[in-house]
Amino acid sequence: MQGARVLVVDDQEANRLMVREVLEPLGYAITEAPDGAAALEAIKRQVPDIILCDVVMPNCDGYAVCRALKSDPNTRLVPIIMLTSLDQLPDKLQALELGADDYLTKPFNVVELTTRVRSLLSLKHFTDEFEHASRVLESIALVVESRDRYTGDHCKRLGRYGTRVGQAMGLNDVDLRSLWLAGIFHDLGKIAVSDTVLNKPGKLTPDELVLMRKHPVVGADLCGKMRTMDAIVPLIRHHHEKLDGSGYPDGLKGGEIPRVVRILTVVDVYDALATRRPYREALPHTKCMEIMREEVRRGWWDGDVLEVLDRCLRSS
Numbered sequence: 001m002q003g004a005r006v007l008v009v010d011d012q013e014a015n016r017l018m019v020r021e022v023l024e025p026l027g028y029a030i031t032e033a034p035d036g037a038a039a040l041e042a043i044k045r046q047v048p049d050i051i052l053c054d055v056v057m058p059n060c061d062g063y064a065v066c067r068a069l070k071s072d073p074n075t076r077l078v079p080i081i082m083l084t085s086l087d088q089l090p091d092k093l094q095a096l097e098l099g100a101d102d103y104l105t106k107p108f109n110v111v112e113l114t115t116r117v118r119s120l121l122s123l124k125h126f127t128d129e130f131e132h133a134s135r136v137l138e139s140i141a142l143v144v145e146s147r148d149r150y151t152g153d154h155c156k157r158l159g160r161y162g163t164r165v166g167q168a169m170g171l172n173d174v175d176l177r178s179l180w181l182a183g184i185f186h187d188l189g190k191i192a193v194s195d196t197v198l199n200k201p202g203k204l205t206p207d208e209l210v211l212m213r214k215h216p217v218v219g220a221d222l223c224g225k226m227r228t229m230d231a232i233v234p235l236i237r238h239h240h241e242k243l244d245g246s247g248y249p250d251g252l253k254g255g256e257i258p259r260v261v262r263i264l265t266v267v268d269v270y271d272a273l274a275t276r277r278p279y280r281e282a283l284p285h286t287k288c289m290e291i292m293r294e295e296v297r298r299g300w301w302d303g304d305v306l307e308v309l310d311r312c313l314r315s316s
């Protein structure tokens with residue numbers, strides 16, 4: 001990758017110079033930072049394509065840099081090669097556990113360094129393309145949402161409500177991320193529903209209802225084409241299922257509906273009630289809860305999830 005931005009982080013100027021002398025002639029754009037804190041500041045200004053990072057440094061060491069970058073959604077996909085004189089296995093393992101992508105021991109071999117930089121950069125090129133495709137899909141999902149004049153910021157609210165309920169119920173980070181993404185993408189399938197049906201003030205005809213009820217399947221199929229979306233496909237497909245089996249598209253019952261899906265469903269129904277619709281004004285929180293508690297008694301929704309949502313909203 002000609003012109004790729006490489007950030008070299010090392011407290012020894014001679015070491016930074018050594019890396020620069022190897023990589024600059026190959027067409028890489030090198031920037032330097034003398035310690036971890038300076039590196040994090042530089043990355044705030046411009047995110048590099050790859051980072052070569054020393055481990056033992058004053059102020060903020062390489063492990064701390066790694067931890068900070070890999071836990072930030074904006075930088076978690078930037079490859080990091082730890083470059084250090086430490087060659088003990090526990091040090092390597094610690095760096096890899098923190099998310100470092102590779103590890104080179106000083107004094108480094110020039111061919112090995114350039115080969116690893118090149119291979120990580122080509123991998124990053126692919127992840128950038130995936131990231132780009134996901135962002136395009138997200139823009140489409142938000143455009144689809146904006147066609148529905150009455151839902152406003154529904155998708156992002158759902159992502160927020162879902163992750164808050166999930167956190168309160170002790171879900172792991174993978175499920176929380178799925179809930180956030182599913183909030184954005186759950187109604188993507190409405191792309192196949194016309195504006196007239198989507199914004200119809202009156203009752204839908206049976207044919208229109210059939211069309212409308214296809215949106216979870218259409219959305220799941222669209223997202224299912226991207227492997228990075230695999231985890232949220234079931235959430236999209238099943239967000240209109242009911243615990244008693246009377247939902248759609250598959251009529252799943254009770255334990256067949258995973259907890260993440262139940263959370264998404266409850267926050268989706270709640271937000272629909274709490275938002276102005278073509279046929280009625282927005283309902284106040286107490287009224288939404290009254291309606292949904294009755295629907296829990298009817299066997300539709302997960303009552304535990306609903307009570308957690310109530311607590312989360314009342315404490316905000």
Ligand SMILES: [Fe+2]
Nearest residue numbers: 186187215239
């Ligand atoms: Fe939906």
